Amino acid sequence: MGRTAGPRRNAARLGVTALALLVATGLVTACGSGDDGGGGEGGGAATATGVDDGTTLTMWTRAATRPQSEALVKAYNASHKNRIELTVIPTDDYQAKVGAAAGSRDLPDLFASDVVFVPNYTSSGLFADLTERVDALPFADQLAQSHIKAGTYEDKKYVVPHTLDLSVLFYNKDLYRRAELDPEKPPTTLAEWDKHARAVDALGGGVNGTFFGGNCGGCGVFTWWPSIWAAGDDVLNEDGTKASLASDTAKKVYETYRGWVNDDIVAPGARDETGTTWTGVFPKGKTGVMPMPSTTLGLMPKDLDLGVAPIPGPDGGKSTFVGGDAIGISAISKSADQAWNFLAWSLGEKAQVDVVAANKDVVARTDLASNKHSDADPRLVTINELVKDGRTPYALKFGQTFNDPNGPWLTLMRNAVFKDGSSLDKDNEAVTASLAD
């Protein structure tokens, strides 16, 4: 073998192999080096607006908030010398991707994160300290405080709000009319929601009352917890180490959902839904009333007549999960001043109103909650006003407890809704054990 190739060819092959080897080892050592401990200052003097000098910056975001990030990046690139290269990563793989990149010191200059994972990242020193820069902003006090709070660790601020994503009820006004429900009167209690869902479901012909991601821990957190909060109850203690997910209020919420499953009020697929397609069901126009992320409002079909309402508790009240992405500069970025230029711009009035609000999204600043776009759409006012009633839960072990598809919360969810819920107390203990792990 290879004898016919002659010595010269062999030598060339050897050379190529050696070169490949050199490159490969170079890569390996590059990954292994730079073990200098995280949490750096990010370099450079802190200025309110950063530096715009034509630097190319890398940025990561997750698929769930892709349209919002893309719109901001596009507008920034069009009006600045700096260039941002945005990489969108599947939502389910985002934690793993960031974790692996952090392990190999390979994080981009900027990375957004689901706000619930931020405490884990700040406590591990993945973000650069932005305290001085944030405080220098003239509108620092008007930034969405739930995100700032989630990104504050040992009195230092590490992130700013990037996209706010609130859980709200979407209801199909056409189906409401057909079911002889008042399309201007969305449910204000869980019991009413139940009644409406059943009335719409009775229309038949492929129409279903409601829908939820029944095999998706993140969906449960986002859409079920507001019903518990609306009643004034807590789901986690202050420092996120103890769960109270078997409370009487929680049980009432699970019972309602269980009823929808047992009586076939939910659209098919709820049992399997891992979160990848759960927001794709409502826009088909065959679902009556279900919780949805506010970020999808701008993506709904133009001809779908939909109303927006707060998620109610069992006996009234309203709340929301103030989710979405917070964004920071990675501790290893060498272009912190340039990266800050993007962040400071993205929070400015022009970006917030002309990009964020224009896309029917929730603005990151309370002083801009009422603007020319939201004033034209009462649904946006409903959502913007909800921010103050909502919560962002805090736990260091949030991902492995609530988002892990094999984690204890999903087990609790499924036992509570697809089974009889008799194991609730035991499942709640497993959640607490994972939080305190």
Add this chain to the structure above:
Amino acid sequence: MQPQVADEAAAGRHAASTSRTRRAARPHPPHQAGGPWWRSRKVKGLGYAAPTAAFVTVFFLLPLLLVGQMSLSDWPLLAGNRGGNAPENYTDITDGTLFWPAVRFTLLYTVIVTVILLGLALLLALLVQEHRPGVGFFRTVYFLPGALGLASASLLFWGLYSPTTGPLSPLLEGLGLVDEPVSFLGAPTSALLSTVFLVVWKFAGFYMLILLVGLQRIPHEVYEAARMDGADRWQIFRRITLPLLRPSLALTLLLCATGSLLAFDQFFILTKGGPDNSTVTIVQLIYREAFQRLDLGTAAALSIIVLAVLLLLNVLQFRGLRRADEP
């Protein structure tokens, strides 16, 4: 021409043994005394082997040592190495509630997949072994899914199975075979069977190819002789095809069992270990420890255990393989 053909057949039949004898009989070339040292056989040999050795060192041995070190250390993914904690990572493994179910499930999956795949692959190979018109078409069709990546194939099936967006469930409903939407991945048994179906669809053609090569290595004369002695089809299959196919069967068994024990992509994409943690494989557990629980130490310890089990299994199977190869 006749004698030459016969010669070739004979040569082919005894190719293995004669080449072995020839190699053994050939004397070593005399050492070239007086030549420059870099021309010597030894140095040249080392030179040829060096690139591979370097590759193996960099991409296998060093990572393996690193994994070994990780498995003995407290090593969170985000924070890095915090120093040794042996043997905590190993004792932690069996504390996890998912470990033993995952072991049981991985073994069950391996047995099911191996039995179905090997049976079907053998059937397909027997169907397409003869040269008949159109046989090339069928060989290609059977093999085609094997040309797809496992992740792509899994995504394809995930789309097909999806009760919200997939076409399979409406199709079955339209044909009147079922009354309500089918939840392919919604219950433990159907999730397992749906995944097995994907894997069989994807790999049957590949294993068919290996077995086909094995079938075609069996000389025609043996079959002819058997037929002359009055053996029927079943006897020929049992007494000639199967025994002479044993090396190929052992090879496919080895590949199939090892691959199934390391199953990850298909379950990660189709079921994520669900529903209700019923389809968690061992490798998924490794992934979960590393990237959900962000604990590289425990993940490394699990990897070491899996490596040890696989090594043991391969040694056993290789022994079987070698025995099967002996006449």
